[in-house]
Amino acid sequence: MALENAARLMSRVRTRDAAAFESLYDAYHRLVYGVAFRIVGDVAVAEDVTQTVFLKLWSAPERFDGGNFGGWIARVARNQALDVVRRKSHSETELSEAMPDSDLLEERVFSEIDAAQVRRAIAQLPAEQREPIELGFFGGITHAEIARRTGIPLGTIKTRIRTGLGKLRSALEGMVAV
Amino acid sequence: MNGHDAMLDDVAVYALGALPPEQARAVSEHLASCKECAAEYRRLKPAVDAVAYSAEACPDAATGAVVPSPRLKTRIMDEVRRSAPARLSNVGEMRAVRPIVWPAYAVAAACLAVALITTAFNISLNEAVRSSKAQIAQLGSQAKILHREVAVQSTELADLTSTDSQHYAVEDGEVVRHGNRLYIAMDSMHMPPRGKVYQAWIMRSGASRMTPSVTFMPDRTGIAVIHVPVQASRVVELAVSMEPEGGSKQPTSKPTFIVKLT
Numbered sequence: 001m002a003l004e005n006a007a008r009l010m011s012r013v014r015t016r017d018a019a020a021f022e023s024l025y026d027a028y029h030r031l032v033y034g035v036a037f038r039i040v041g042d043v044a045v046a047e048d049v050t051q052t053v054f055l056k057l058w059s060a061p062e063r064f065d066g067g068n069f070g071g072w073i074a075r076v077a078r079n080q081a082l083d084v085v086r087r088k089s090h091s092e093t094e095l096s097e098a099m100p101d102s103d104l105l106e107e108r109v110f111s112e113i114d115a116a117q118v119r120r121a122i123a124q125l126p127a128e129q130r131e132p133i134e135l136g137f138f139g140g141i142t143h144a145e146i147a148r149r150t151g152i153p154l155g156t157i158k159t160r161i162r163t164g165l166g167k168l169r170s171a172l173e174g175m176v177a178v
Numbered sequence: 179m180n181g182h183d184a185m186l187d188d189v190a191v192y193a194l195g196a197l198p199p200e201q202a203r204a205v206s207e208h209l210a211s212c213k214e215c216a217a218e219y220r221r222l223k224p225a226v227d228a229v230a231y232s233a234e235a236c237p238d239a240a241t242g243a244v245v246p247s248p249r250l251k252t253r254i255m256d257e258v259r260r261s262a263p264a265r266l267s268n269v270g271e272m273r274a275v276r277p278i279v280w281p282a283y284a285v286a287a288a289c290l291a292v293a294l295i296t297t298a299f300n301i302s303l304n305e306a307v308r309s310s311k312a313q314i315a316q317l318g319s320q321a322k323i324l325h326r327e328v329a330v331q332s333t334e335l336a337d338l339t340s341t342d343s344q345h346y347a348v349e350d351g352e353v354v355r356h357g358n359r360l361y362i363a364m365d366s367m368h369m370p371p372r373g374k375v376y377q378a379w380i381m382r383s384g385a386s387r388m389t390p391s392v393t394f395m396p397d398r399t400g401i402a403v404i405h406v407p408v409q410a411s412r413v414v415e416l417a418v419s420m421e422p423e424g425g426s427k428q429p430t431s432k433p434t435f436i437v438k439l440t
Contacts, residue, residue, distance in 0.1 A: 018255070021258055029251065031230070031235075034234040034235035038231070043407045055423075067229060071226075074227060074231070106184060121228070134229070136194045136196030137194055137230070141196065143196050155187070157191065158191050159189050161187070170226065
């Protein structure tokens with residue numbers, strides 16, 4: 001869904017327009033569910049996370065304050081899913097902080113996203129860069145924990161994350177609104 | 179690598195959401211005062227959003243990808259519509275307006291207004307046609323979703339009526355196991371009070387306690403046919419209880435029923 005449409009629908013959701021909410025659900029539920037399932041690994045729990053995310057969107061639409069709606073709702077889904085994992089887990093693993101729902105900095109935004117194209121771009125990253133990025137995002141663990149698990153020095157992990165994200169950014173250049 | 183290069187690496191890890199809380203706060207404060215790091219953050223953030231998009235569930239269940247149940251939308255929309263304000267739809271509900279007698283000199287102005295309104299109406303009509311076309315496209319998309327839902331329901335109907343299925347009677351319904359699929363089929367379930375839902379609980383073979391499963395609501399007539407997403411052959415006991423919306427990790431009320439699947 002084009003960014004402009006999502007923003008327009010969100011302004012209608014703020015006026016309690018259920019039809020606008022339904023259109024947003026149709027456009028973004030697979031993204032929310034996909035992120036949740038990748039993190040929790042369970043169909044029922046992923047559906048519960050999806051339900052929680054969308055009902056929060058309905059009850060507090062003002063939490064979205066503009067920008068890339070897809071990126072925003074994906075972060076909300078990630079935080080919600082990691083919260084579920086944290087509550088269930090009592091391990092000593094060092095967990096990262098929840099990502100901010102909104103950014104103070106102006107954010108460059110995606111006009112259209114094609115998930116298959118994104119998957120191809122990520123698959124083309126070297127494994128040494130792809131793995132820490134996926135572990136950090138979907139695993140919800142810190143860079144130090146990634147370094148501990150992989151046995152790679154912390155500084156190297158940080159550089160690989162930055163290099164990998166930079167490559168991904170370049171590969172997706174055509175998908176970003178200029 | 180100098181100290182600021184190291185900070186740029188930290189900015190990348192911050193954008194990914196993989197810093198511990200204390201360091202994340204430090205980077206966040208630094209971004210407010212360092213243009214170079216702020217620019218790097220803006221450059222990398224869309225790449226992180228792209229990582230999220232890579233997990234988007236495939237819309238085509240035929241590929242074997244996991245997709246959310248169509249019933250999830252029903253559950254969410256039921257809740258949304260319950261809390262949405264009613265819209266004024268009946269003309270009879272509108273406040274009566276006192277009739278106005280127009281003075282003669284206003285008639286000419288009214289004629290001009292009618293002409294303008296007619297023009298505007300034509301423009302509005304064109305917009306309505308465009309809007310209708312968009313709605314037709316949207317209905318086509320909804321039809322595809324309904325088609326998939328019908329396919330799912332056909333499978334369920336076949337499972338529920340198959341002579342090979344095992345039926346376990348419970349109050350107001352039954353639990354049905356067909357192969358590796360498990361269903362709760364209720365025919366006269368009470369609607370839970372506002373803020374509450376029903377939740378299924380399952381006991382797997384060899385487990386010492388029940389684990390939470392799907393939450394659900396009956397329809398207005400008390401009917402609920404729920405597919406429990408579990409490998410049915412491994413389930414030895416199933417229960418249903420009333421829980422707060424969103425479900426619980428532990429049962430918080432006396433079960434509506436418990437049934438052994440042996």
